[in-house]
Each structure stands twice: as C-alpha cells, then as structure tokens.
Amino acid sequence: MIxxxxxxxxxxxxxxxxxxxxxRRHRSVEQTTMAGGKGVNVARTLKTLGQPVIATGxxxxxxxxxxxxxxxxESILNDFVRIREESRTNTAVYDPTNGEQTEINERxxxxxxKEIELFRDKLLYLARGADxxxxxxxxxxxxxxxxxxxxxxxxxxxxxxxxxxxxxxxxRHAVRAEPDVISPNVLEAEELVGHEFxxxxxxxIAVREMVQLGAxxxxxxxxxxxxxxxxxxxxxxxxxVWIAPREAVAAVGSGDAFLAGFxxxxxxxxxxxxxxxxxxxxxxxxxxRLGAGLIDPREVxxxxxxxxxxxxxxxAEV
Ligand SMILES: Nc1ncnc2c1ncn2[C@@H]1O[C@H](COP(=O)(O)OP(=O)(O)OP(=O)(O)O)[C@@H](O)[C@H]1O
Ligand SMILES: [Mg+2]
Numbered sequence: 001m002i003x004x005x006x007x008x009x010x011x012x013x014x015x016x017x018x019x020x021x022x023x024r025r026h027r028s029v030e031q032t033t034m035a036g037g038k039g040v041n042v043a044r045t046l047k048t049l050g051q052p053v054i055a056t057g058x059x060x061x062x063x064x065x066x067x068x069x070x071x072x073x074e075s076i077l078n079d080f081v082r083i084r085e086e087s088r089t090n091t092a093v094y095d096p097t098n099g100e101q102t103e104i105n106e107r108x109x110x111x112x113x114k115e116i117e118l119f120r121d122k123l124l125y126l127a128r129g130a131d132x133x134x135x136x137x138x139x140x141x142x143x144x145x146x147x148x149x150x151x152x153x154x155x156x157x158x159x160x161x162x163x164x165x166x167x168x169x170x171x172r173h174a175v176r177a178e179p180d181v182i183s184p185n186v187l188e189a190e191e192l193v194g195h196e197f198x199x200x201x202x203x204x205i206a207v208r209e210m211v212q213l214g215a216x217x218x219x220x221x222x223x224x225x226x227x228x229x230x231x232x233x234x235x236x237x238x239x240x241v242w243i244a245p246r247e248a249v250a251a252v253g254s255g256d257a258f259l260a261g262f263x264x265x266x267x268x269x270x271x272x273x274x275x276x277x278x279x280x281x282x283x284x285x286x287x288x289r290l291g292a293g294l295i296d297p298r299e300v301x302x303x304x305x306x307x308x309x310x311x312x313x314x315x316a317e318v
Contacts, residue, residue: 001130002046002267004039005123006057007147008108008137009067009080011089012036014250014290020095020102029096032291035070036090038137038165041253044293045260045282047076049300051267054079054126058119058140060109061086079126081119085109094250094290101252110142123151127160134263135174136165136256145169149177164215165259167191175214182215183259189220203227204238208315211236221258225280225307229314230272238312239273241280243303246287253292258283260293261300277307 016030034044043055055076059067060083067087071078088106095101127133133155135148148170152162162179164171167188175182175192186203190196193209203220207229210218219228225241248254261282265275281303285295 002051002053002132002134002263003123003126003130004043004046004053004055004134004136005151006037006039006043006055006137007111007119007143008140009035009037009040009055009057009059009064009087010106010108011063011066011070011087012292013089013091014094014252015091016094016096016290018095018097020093020100030290033070034291034293035067035074036292038256039134040067040071040076041256041293042134042136042165042260042263043071043076043078044074045257045286045295046264047074048293048295049260049264049282049297051264053077054130056080056119056123056126058083058109058111058115059087060084063087063089079122081115081122083109083111083115085111092250092252096249099248101250103252108140111140116143116147120151120154124154124158127155127158130160132161132163132263132267134163134165134259135179136259138166138168139170146173149173152177152179163259163263165255175210178214178216180215181217181219181262182210183219183221183255183262184210185221185255200240204240204312205315207238219262219276219279221255221283226258226276228276230276232272236314237272238314239276240310240312241276242308242310243280243284243306246284248287250290251287254283254286256293257286257295261295273309277304277309280307 015028046053055078059080064087088108163181262279265278
C-alpha cells in the first residue's frame with residue numbers, strides 16, 4: 001500500500017478563459033472542479049496507474065466534505081482527519097490563446113495542536129500496512145516546519161519508505177530527517193541548496209548536494225525531464241532523463257504526475273532507470289490535460305519510448 005499525505009488539501013477549480021484580461025468580465029469555455037492538493041493529485045495518478053493508495057491529510061468544513069466526497073466518487077480510498085476550520089478552494093485560470101495560467105490560492109485553515117496529534121496517530125496507524133508514504137505539498141499556516149521531519153523519523157523506525165515533495169523550510173527540515181527520496185523542481189532545489197544553477201554542470205552538482213544534505217536519493221525535475229542522484233546496488237549514480245518538451249494544455253501538476261509515475265514504477269519493483277523514465281513520461285502526458293493528476297496510462301506507455309536516459313559520473317563531495 002502507498003499512502004499520500006496532503007495537509008493542505010483543497011478543491012481545485014480550473015477555468016479555461018480565452019483572452020483573459022484583468023478588470024474584464026469573462027466566460028469560461030471549459031471548467032473542471034476536482035479534489036486537489038499535491039498529495040491528492042499524486043493519489044489520483046497512482047489510482048489511474050492501478051496502484052493501491054490511500055489519501056490522508058486534513059479536511060474541514062463543507063469544502064472538506066466535498067474533497068472527501070469527490071475522492072470517494074473517484075474510488076480513491078481516503079482517510080482524512082476532520083478539522084474545525086474550512087479547507088481551501090484554489091482557482092486556476094488558463095488562457096488557451098497564449099498558454100498563460102493565473103492561480104489564486106486561498107489562505108487555508110489553521111490546524112489545532114489536537115488535530116495535529118490526531119493526524120499523527122492516524123498516519124502511524126495507516127503506515128502499519130504501508131510500504132511507502134508520500135508527503136506532498138505545503139504545510140497549512142502555523143504548523144511547525146519540522147512536522148514532516150518528525151513523521152519521516154517515526155516512519156523510518158517502522159521501516160516505511162518516505163518520499164517528500166515540498167519546498168522552503170519544511171523541505172529543509174525534512175531533508176535532514178533523511179527521507180528516502182526528495183523531488184523538488186528547479187526553483188525548490190535552488191532554494192534548498194542556497195544558490196542558482198546556471199548550467200547542466202550546476203544541476204548535476206545540485207542533486208549530489210541534496211543527497212549530502214541527508215536525502216538518500218534526490219530527483220530534480222526539469223522542464224525537459226529530470227536529474228537524479230540515486231543508489232543502485234549500494235552505488236551512488238547520477239541519471240539524466242530527457243524528453244522533448246510538448247506544447248502544454250496545462251503544466252500545473254506535472255510534478256505530481258512525475259512523482260506518482262516514479263512511485264508506481266518503484267512500488268512494482270522496476271529498475272531505477274525505468275522508474276525515472278516512467279515518471280518523466282507521466283509528467284509529460286499530464287501536460288496534455290486540464291486538471292491535475294489526469295493521465296491516460298496507454299499514452300504514458302507510448303510516451304516512455306520518447307524518453308532517453310544517460311548515466312553521468314558522480315561529482316566529488318563538495
Ligand atoms: N511541456 C512539457 N513537455 C514535456 N514534459 C514536461 C512539460 N512540462 C513538464 N514536463 C515534465 O513534467 C515533470 C515535472 O515538471 P516540473 O519540474 O515543471 O514540475 P513542477 O514544477 O513540480 O510542477 P507542479 O508543482 O505544478 O506539479 C518533468 O519531468 C518534466 O519533464
Ligand atoms: Mg512540484
């Protein structure tokens with residue numbers, strides 16, 4: 001079983017609005033409303049890929065009820081801690097005429113210490129039947145930035161693998177708790193290692209640095225694939241996966257689709273190279289659909305053939 005954690009679950013509303021302009025009234029030509037938040041998106045893709053997954057996190061108020069109902073409608077197993085304050089609704093506007101997207105995210109609920117304790121108990125209970133726990137997304141406001149880190153340590157004692165996709169302070173703390181995998185995008189990785197990357201060499205050094213910070217493996221997604229510092233048969237290796245960028249219908253959530261693809265392939269025991277290529281194919285495929293976490297598994301299989309992998313030499317410790 002795979003568990004995804006979404007502490008900031010939301011209802012995601014995506015609108016397609018041609019020639020979107022500030023200060024004008026528009027009509028959307030297409031719209032979707034789905035349960036969202038990064039962990040929820042990962043759960044959706046895992047479900048589509050046929051993997052056993054339970055989504056957990058916090059859900060509150062009528063919006064929280066709607067999140068749970070939508071997941072249940074999609075047959076995504078879920079077990080959320082109900083909280084007193086209302087979960088958020090996030091709105092994304094895509095302009096198909098220029099490919100631009102505008103996002104407006106609500107502030108989200110505050111979580112009480114009692115609710116955090118309930119969540120911790122639930123997660124550790126669910127984890128007794130799990131192989132992998134994926135922590136994805138930001139923390140609700142006011143939560144201690146080392147919340148993920150504490151849970152990662154608890155889960156390691158239970159021999160459950162942990163995968164983290166977050167940013168800022170929560171990522172900085174999480175990486176020190178030695179999770180199995182972190183998967184930042186370029187901006188998140190730059191923030192974590194504390195400097196910008198100017199070329200491919202910088203990016204290679206960066207994934208190496210992220211492992212030195214504590215992650216067992218670090219995968220950085222880039223617009224044309226990913227770079228990963230991984231372990232195969234006890235050996236540290238660096239892989240570069242390539243894919244030709246496609247014209248995106250909606251790129252939001254491609255990182256979540258990448259992660260779900262990677263986790264699904266790993267859960268089924270595929271080789272590291274296959275896991276990375278499959279993740280990149282899922283990320284690319286998801287850009288062709290409005291709505292996060294939506295992929296067509298048959299298209300993914302075709303897309304895998306468009307990816308290429310190269311193994312690079314590992315730079316010395318810095
Ligand atoms: N236009 C595109 N064409 C092909 N592949 C893409 C495209 N955009 C993204 N991808 C793939 O999706 C994966 C994730 O991309 P990216 O690093 O942009 O994620 P992200 O910034 O974490 O996205 P989000 O947080 O919105 O989910 C990468 O492996 C990348 O190759
Ligand atoms: Mg991301």
